Amino acid sequence: MRVVCLSGGVGGAKLARGLHDVLAPGELTVIGNVGDDLEVLGLHVSPDLDSILYALTSLNDEERGWGRGDETWRTLESAKAWGGEGWFLLGDLDLGLHLVRTQALRDGETLSAVTARLTERAGLATRLVPATDDPLRTQVVTPDGPFSFQEWFVARQHRDEVDQVLYEGAYAARPAAGVLDAIRRAELLVFAPSNPYVSIGPILAVDAIRATIAAQGVRCVAVSPLIGGRAVKGPLDRMLTRMSGGTTPAHVADCYKGLIDALVIDRADAPGEAPVPLVVTDTLMVDRDVARRLAETVLEATR
Amino acid sequence: MRVVCLSGGVGGAKLARGLHDVLAPGELTVIGNVGDDLEVLGLHVSPDLDSILYALTSLNDEERGWGRGDETWRTLESAKAWGGEGWFLLGDLDLGLHLVRTQALRDGETLSAVTARLTERAGLATRLVPATDDPLRTQVVTPDGPFSFQEWFVARQHRDEVDQVLYEGAYAARPAAGVLDAIRRAELLVFAPSNPYVSIGPILAVDAIRATIAAQGVRCVAVSPLIGGRAVKGPLDRMLTRMSGGTTPAHVADCYKGLIDALVIDRADAPGEAPVPLVVTDTLMVDRDVARRLAETVLEATR
Numbered sequence: 007m008r009v010v011c012l013s014g015g016v017g018g019a020k021l022a023r024g025l026h027d028v029l030a031p032g033e034l035t036v037i038g039n040v041g042d043d044l045e046v047l048g049l050h051v052s053p054d055l056d057s058i059l060y061a062l063t064s065l066n067d068e069e070r071g072w073g074r075g076d077e078t079w080r081t082l083e084s085a086k087a088w089g090g091e092g093w094f095l096l097g098d099l100d101l102g103l104h105l106v107r108t109q110a111l112r113d114g115e116t117l118s119a120v121t122a123r124l125t126e127r128a129g130l131a132t133r134l135v136p137a138t139d140d141p142l143r144t145q146v147v148t149p150d151g152p153f154s155f156q157e158w159f160v161a162r163q164h165r166d167e168v169d170q171v172l173y174e175g176a177y178a179a180r181p182a183a184g185v186l187d188a189i190r191r192a193e194l195l196v197f198a199p200s201n202p203y204v205s206i207g208p209i210l211a212v213d214a215i216r217a218t219i220a221a222q223g224v225r226c227v228a229v230s231p232l233i234g235g236r237a238v239k240g241p242l243d244r245m246l247t248r249m250s251g252g253t254t255p256a257h258v259a260d261c262y263k264g265l266i267d268a269l270v271i272d273r274a275d276a277p278g279e280a281p282v283p284l285v286v287t288d289t290l291m292v293d294r295d296v297a298r299r300l301a302e303t304v305l306e307a308t309r
Numbered sequence: 310m311r312v313v314c315l316s317g318g319v320g321g322a323k324l325a326r327g328l329h330d331v332l333a334p335g336e337l338t339v340i341g342n343v344g345d346d347l348e349v350l351g352l353h354v355s356p357d358l359d360s361i362l363y364a365l366t367s368l369n370d371e372e373r374g375w376g377r378g379d380e381t382w383r384t385l386e387s388a389k390a391w392g393g394e395g396w397f398l399l400g401d402l403d404l405g406l407h408l409v410r411t412q413a414l415r416d417g418e419t420l421s422a423v424t425a426r427l428t429e430r431a432g433l434a435t436r437l438v439p440a441t442d443d444p445l446r447t448q449v450v451t452p453d454g455p456f457s458f459q460e461w462f463v464a465r466q467h468r469d470e471v472d473q474v475l476y477e478g479a480y481a482a483r484p485a486a487g488v489l490d491a492i493r494r495a496e497l498l499v500f501a502p503s504n505p506y507v508s509i510g511p512i513l514a515v516d517a518i519r520a521t522i523a524a525q526g527v528r529c530v531a532v533s534p535l536i537g538g539r540a541v542k543g544p545l546d547r548m549l550t551r552m553s554g555g556t557t558p559a560h561v562a563d564c565y566k567g568l569i570d571a572l573v574i575d576r577a578d579a580p581g582e583a584p585v586p587l588v589v590t591d592t593l594m595v596d597r598d599v600a601r602r603l604a605e606t607v608l609e610a611t612r
Binding site: 047048080081083084086087089098099100101105106108109123127 | 351403411426
């Protein structure tokens, strides 16, 4: 079954790996969020693409939830000692990827081309494609003013309430090569358990991607990132409460109005009501097996 | 005594540190070679400036002779695994400096400005100035054709004989801010025991620097990089033999014709003859104390 999964980092990456594990080689395409991308120490960093790539290649740190396992921080410490910025954590192994990608981008390669090269090099049959090669950056509007996503999320530790989420550059952003084709050829579309505002939202903010998904005849299933109305990690519950009025399955489903046919929720949120059918299961991916089982449930939910 | 020292990496950096140790704070200005500079993994690397900076700050690796002590290589290994170039060794700690400098250069700062910032940050009273902020790159012409310095030196392990050394960009290169002032105010000029062709040569290839040194009334002393007619490290003896006909003190002194008033040589090369007075001492800087003693000899040689 050809599956396309829209994903942010961390939780989304875990489900992407679950799908990768249970599908046949080559059946999965993951479309990754680039709204969080940033330049730090002069390097282009794509945190969500990296989380997905590291999860798919089992290079990820399972406990930390981002970055690489067995990581060290010597280059960053050295850069800080020479006056470099240190607010965004970049590990030594992680930096190897950023260096190679940044060099390719400066040489004129597109983000999708270099991402394809990296996944091929890792021997992955699963395809990983950024939503767009054009600059598209998530901004949050808070009572203290607007911030770029990473400034708010990392530097300010997402302490500010969010009144609005903007996708700078979305109006002009075109889907990266391969994105629309993958969606059109998909037999199932999955929205991973990522933050609808700042992870899936920036992907859907590319008009052609949203329109192609909406026009697709196949089923589209979202997995709720909430458990018992709370975010596993991050500020989503506060964002949903403030911007949508609550954290029930209906509030999550509303984020994807007109796009999804079913919502997978955790047992802790059942019974629930929503404008689409609910599928109840265990969604906390504590390990790779649970992620696999969740992926199987998502696939079965469509049959 | 205000001293200006022209230096390449490794041996030159050792004497620079010796001078730094024996002079009063602020008396020493080191003018560093940039002919070896290169871009690797998208980063600007100035190997000679770095060797001097690391030596002056005692961050250098004494045994290896280049790079930082207590170094690791995880970022480079990771970059190679992702398809990045690995022919030029960059350690994790070393990379921190390259990241900070490259970011500054891309932001429009000059090499001399960022170098000044780095030395200030390290608390150094000694000034380190690149010969020029303009692109000046050393090329060697060999029987197999011309090569950039690092391609020949590192990638081809300087196995090719050298027929000629070219300084690409030298005709247009202006001295970096502070270089000519430092030379004019100097009470002693020192050419460190670096390769005359590929370390000191590129500095003197900047016309205004050579002319200002030639016009200076104060003494100018070179320290021979040869011991017993052999290079301590690197291909200088082969280069001198092929391009100048021998490796005696006279052949070394000839490289600096019209510029130097004395040549410091090792006991292994004495007695020798040369067109300038020779000062005989131990020039193999096996440790910091020997470098200090050599520096003192250089200073005394001028009195």
